[in-house]
Amino acid sequence: MERRIIHIDMDAFFAQVEQRDHPEYRGKPVIVGGRTASRGVVATASYEARKFGVHSAMPTRIAHQLCPDGIYVRPRSDVYKSISEEIHEILGTYTSLIEPLSLDEAYLDITQLVNRDRPARKIAIEIQREIYDKVGLTSSAGVSYNKYLAKMASGMNKPSGTTVIHYDNFQEILWNLDIGEFPGVGKVTREKMIRRGIKTGRDLYDLSVDELVEIYGKRGRSFYNKARGIGTNELTVSRERKSIGKEKTFDYDINNDEEILDVLERLCGEVVRRLDLKDVAAKTVTVKLKTDNYVTHTKQMVTDNPVMTKEELYQYAYHLYHELKDADQYIRLIGVTTSSLEKRQYRNLTIFDFL
Numbered sequence: 306m307e308r309r310i311i312h313i314d315m316d317a318f319f320a321q322v323e324q325r326d327h328p329e330y331r332g333k334p335v336i337v338g339g340r341t342a343s344r345g346v347v348a349t350a351s352y353e354a355r356k357f358g359v360h361s362a363m364p365t366r367i368a369h370q371l372c373p374d375g376i377y378v379r380p381r382s383d384v385y386k387s388i389s390e391e392i393h394e395i396l397g398t399y400t401s402l403i404e405p406l407s408l409d410e411a412y413l414d415i416t417q418l419v420n421r422d423r424p425a426r427k428i429a430i431e432i433q434r435e436i437y438d439k440v441g442l443t444s445s446a447g448v449s450y451n452k453y454l455a456k457m458a459s460g461m462n463k464p465s466g467t468t469v470i471h472y473d474n475f476q477e478i479l480w481n482l483d484i485g486e487f488p489g490v491g492k493v494t495r496e497k498m499i500r501r502g503i504k505t506g507r508d509l510y511d512l513s514v515d516e517l518v519e520i521y522g523k524r525g526r527s528f529y530n531k532a533r534g535i536g537t538n539e540l541t542v543s544r545e546r547k548s549i550g551k552e553k554t555f556d557y558d559i560n561n562d563e564e565i566l567d568v569l570e571r572l573c574g575e576v577v578r579r580l581d582l583k584d585v586a587a588k589t590v591t592v593k594l595k596t597d598n599y600v601t602h603t604k605q606m607v608t609d610n611p612v613m614t615k616e617e618l619y620q621y622a623y624h625l626y627h628e629l630k631d632a633d634q635y636i637r638l639i640g641v642t643t644s645s646l647e648k649r650q651y652r653n654l655t656i657f658d659f660l
Contacts, residue, residue: 307416307450308414308416308450308451308538309414309415309416309418309419309425309448309450310412310413310414310415310448310449310450310451310452310455310538310540311412311413311415311425311428311429311432311446311447311448311455312410312411312412312413312446312447312448312452312455312456312458312459313392313396313410313411313413313429313432313433313436313444313445313446313459314409314410314444314445314446314447314456314459314460314463315392315409315410315436315442315443315444316352316442316443316444316445316463316464316465317349317350317351317352317355317464318349318385318408318409318442319337319348319349319380319385320335320336320337320349320350320351320354321351321442321443322381322384322385322388322442323335323337323351323376323378323381324351325441325442325599326384326599326600330376332353333351333353333375333376334350334351334353334354334356334357334359334372334374334375334376335350335351335353335354335375335376335378336349336350336351336354336359336365336368336372336375336376336377336378337349337350337378337379337380338365338368338377338379338380345364345365346361346362346363346364346365347359347360347361347362347363347364347365347368348361348380349361350363350368352463352464354368354372354375357371357372357375358371358372359371359372359375365377385408386408387601387603388440388442388601389408389409391439391440391601392409392436392440392442393405393411394550394552395432395435395436395439395440396411396413396432399413399415399418399428399432400413400414400415400417400418401542402414402415402540402542403540403542404452404540404541404542410459412452412455412456412540413432414538414540415428425448425469426448426467426469429446429448429467430446430467432444432446433445433446433465433467438554439552439554439638441599443464443465444465445459445460445462445463445464445465445466445467445468446458446459446466446467446468447459447460447461447468447469447470448467448468448469448470449469449470449471449475450471450472450538451534451535451536451537451538452536452537452538452540453488453531453534453535453536453537454470454475454534454536455470456488457470457486457488458470470534475534476534479506479510479531479532479533479534480505480506480507480510481505481506481507482505482506483504483505484498484499484503484504484505484506484508484509487506487509487528487531487532488531489524489527489528489531490528501520506532509528509529509531509532510532510533512529513529514526514529517529547644547646548642548643548644548646549576549579549580549583549585549587549642549643549644549646550576550591550640550641550642550643551572551575551576551579551640551641551642552572552593552638552639552640552641553568553571553572553638553639553640554595554637554638555568555636555637555638555639558597558635558636558637559635559636560633560634560635560636562630565626565630565636565639566623566626568639569592569619569622569623569626569639569641570615570619572622572639572640572641573615573618573619573622573641574615576618576641576642576643577613577614577615577618580612580613580643580646583646584648584649585646585647585648585649586611586612586613586646586647586648586649587608587611587612587618587643587644587645587646587647588607588608588611588612588644588645588647589605589606589607589608589643589644589645590605590606590608590612590618590621590622590625590641590642590643591603591604591605591625591641591642591643591644592604592605592622592625592626592629592639592640592641592642593638593639593640593641593642594626594629594630594636594638594639595636595637595638595639596634596635596636596637597634597635597636597637599637602629603629604625604628604629605625606621606624606625607645608621611647611649612643613649618641618643622641626639
């Protein structure tokens with residue numbers, strides 16, 4: 306079966322998180338990577354900052370020269386990591402065939418989800434919409450039959466773009482690309498290629514594999530394949546499941562314990578059903594709450610005996626919820642996750658008391 310690969314890439318991830326968490330930053334140039342003009346490098350620049358020529362890996366002092374009125378903030382690594390985990394949890398509800406590349410991007414093989422009524426582009430849009438609804442951040446998606454083209458597609462219509470490269474349009478797209486837009490062609494290589502008359506993908510396509518290998522050595526064959534849209538569709542997937550969880554984003558912010566706990570109990574039931582399917586039990590339980598201002602709080606506990614039933618899981622989750630919940634705080638999302646998974650050892654079950 307022809308593969309369908311999606312590359313999800315968060316838009317200016319770190320900067321977008323800062324703009325989400327600080328409404329006063331929205332629409333303004335935000336540069337993540339340090340406050341001082343003399344030291345450091347830019348980790349991420351918002352799209353507003355990129356209009357001034359600021360980009361990642363640029364020395365902060367240069368960014369200050371280009372954009373002196375920008376908002377410069379220090380990275381909040383723990384926050385970005387936590388949000389990345391939320392995003393990857395969402396991706397995991399679509400397929401287990403995921404290859405994470407970094408905190409803000411990943412490949413998904415969604416071949417088995419595609420049918421006449423649900424094409425790959427529609428699935429990509431569903432994923433983007435769910436990420437936005439649950440995390441409050443936009444992403445771009447590239448869809449194609451291999452990883453190389455999927456990643457190239459995701460960068461073509463940022464931000465919030467959804468681009469498909471398929472067998473009917475890939476050659477036209479690649480032929481019209483500036484040679485510097487091909488992966489592996491850096492600034493120096495681009496200049497050398499242009500001097501040889503290789504300015505576009507079409508120029509690259511017109512060269513034989515022998516000519517390219519003679520000029521560029523081992524990279525020559527890679528350039529030859531890229532000009533023809535040839536790449537791997539095999540994802541590097543870790544199949545070991547480290548956690549099983551479920552979460553729910555409410556239709557409106559809520560501060561009613563009875564309603565929230567009713568949802569939490571249902572989530573526990575769904576998690577246990579997935580534990581049953583895997584024939585595993587869990588020794589760690591985590592409850593997550595996201596407040597109405599998008600702040601995420603988590604708390605976990607390690608159990609003496611592995612959790613295997615809905616009643617056990619809910620009792621732990623109930624206890625953690627009450628430790629986390631502020632009586633005056635409205636909740637946007639609640640989730641429960643089990644980890645430290647192990648093969649089930651069946652036993653006489655008891656309900657534990659919290660002392």
